[in-house]
Amino acid sequence: MNGLIIRPCRVTDAPELAALYHRAVREGAAGHYDPEQRAAWSPAPPSGEEWRRRLVEAQTVVAERAERLLGFMTLDAGTGWIDFAYVAPEAMGQGVAETLYAVLEGRARAAGLTRLETGASLLAERFFGRRGWRVVERRAVALNGQHLPNAIMSKDLGPGLCHAA
Template identity: 40%
Template sequence: MHFHIRDYQRSDAEALADLFRAAVRQISARDYSAAQVDAWAGGVSAERLGARLGDGRTALVAVGDSDAPLAFGDLEADGHIDFLYAAPDAAGKGIAAALYDALESHARAQDMTRLYTEASEAARRFFLKKGFAVVTRRDFVMGSTPMHNYAMEKRL
C-alpha cells in the first residue's frame, strides 16, 4: 500500500474522527467488550479531535494516493503520544510503524529524553515492539463503563 506522511490539516478532522471510531470498533473489539468499545468510540467527535490535534502539538497523518487518511498520530511537547491509530484496512501494513518512527525522529530532534503513552491492548503489543515498557496497568471508568489500558514509556 503506497502512502506518505504529512502534517495534520484542519480539514482532516472529520475523516480522522471516522478513522478513530472504525479502528476502535474493528481493531479494539478483539480485546474489549462491546460496552467498552461503545464507550471508547463514542468519546471522540471531529470537533474535539480537531481541537486537540490543532493545538500546537506535532500531528501527522499517513495518507494514500487519494490523500485519504490511513493512520494518524501525535506527539505533545512533553513526549506524550496521545493518538496513534490506523484504519482497519491499513492495520498491520507498516503504516502506523512508519508514522511512529516519524514521531520518534521528531522527538529526538527536539532532544526529548522520554516518550510515553496510555496504550490499549492492541497498542500495547505495538509499543512493546517499538521498545516501550509497561509502567503499570490503568483501570478506570469511562462514563459508567470499566476500562483499562497501560501506561508505557520509552527512554530515548
C-alpha cells in the first residue's frame, strides 16, 4: 500500500472516524445488508463521549494516506476482542484492512494473548475467515427494530514460540 501510514488513534480523529464508520456501514455493507438493516445499524454517524471513549480506551489503529483516514480497527488488549474493523468504501479491496489487522494481531501476540474474538458482520466474516478465524456462533443482533445477521468468531493465536537457530 504505497503511502499508507498506520498510527495510533488520536482523540481528534473521532469525528472523521465516525463519518468513515457511517459510510462503511451505509455504502460498504450494501451488498450484504438491505437498506433498512444498514439504517438501523448506523442511523447517523456516532458522536459524543461514549464514541470517543470506545476509540481511546481500546488499542485503536488508523490507516491514513495523504492525511486522509481510510480505515480503523480496535483491539481490547485485556480481552482480545476486536470491536471495530471498518474501511472507507473507496479504499475497500486495497489492503487497508489487511494492514490494520496485521498490526493488531502482532500487538495481541506481543501482549501474550492466545485468542482473539469478534462479532463479525457478513462482510467481515469473509475477511476474518481468510485469516484463520472460525465461526463460534451465528446470531442475529436486534438493532432499532431490525435483525442483523452476524457471527461470533475467534482465532487461537497459541503460545508465542521462539525457535533456536
